[in-house]
Amino acid sequence: MQLDRIDFEILRQLRKNARLPNKxxxxxLGVAPSTALERVRRLHEIGAIHGHHAEISPAAVGIGLQALVNVRLARHxxxxxxxxxxxxxxxxxxxxFYHVAGADDFLVHVAVRDSDHLRDFVIDAFTTRPEVARIETNLIFSFRRNPEVPVYSDPA
Known part of the structure; x- marks a missing residue:
């Protein structure tokens, strides 16, 4: 199904704030509330919206460190x-986690309590696996999710 300008704007608005009231x-959008509600329902039905989630503060749940672990498999x-x-x-x-092309096969985003937890997790979760040939861990100092939706089609 082809998405139009209003559909893309709905996606942009909900990506920025999934709890945005329909009104x-x-x-x-410059449309009636019933139109907005029907459009959102249709976007769910066609799979353009997969769900809604809450952004959780890592520190609030005991996450003190995040890292990206590059994993190269021995066999494919x-x-x-x-x-x-x-x-x-x-x-x-x-x-x-991302299955990627290039020198490594997987890029894994992990969240842990601290450096000791990261060390133990990497050893237990990766180095004990027979399919893993190599790992490299990169600490994340900061990151931010882009709330914008890239548009690669020409909405009508």
Missing amino acids: TLAQR SREEVAGFHAHLGSLREVLA
């Missing part, structure tokens, strides 16, 4: 890649 969203069989995917998905310290 406010409608005002920003479909089964080993799928198994590593499943392993990463089972680790509560993993915030996100």
Whole structure:
């Protein structure tokens, strides 16, 4: 389904604030509240909106350190890649992971209490895995999620 200018603006507004009241969203779009509500419902139905989430302060939940762990696999069989995917998905310290092209095979964003927790986690979660050939850990000093939605089509 083709998204139009209003659909893209809804996505932009909700990406910035998923709790935006429908009335406010409608005002920003210049449409009736019923139109805004129906448009949001349709965006959910077609899968353009996957859900809503809360941004949580890392410090509030005991996260004192975040890192990106580059992982290179020893072999690249479909089964080993799928198994590593499943392993990463089972680790509560993993915030996100990316299967990437290049020198490394995975980029894993982790959140831990402190440097001791990071060391223990990396050793236990990665170096014990037979499919892992190499790891490199990079500390994250700061990061920010871009609230804007990149638009790669020409909305009508």
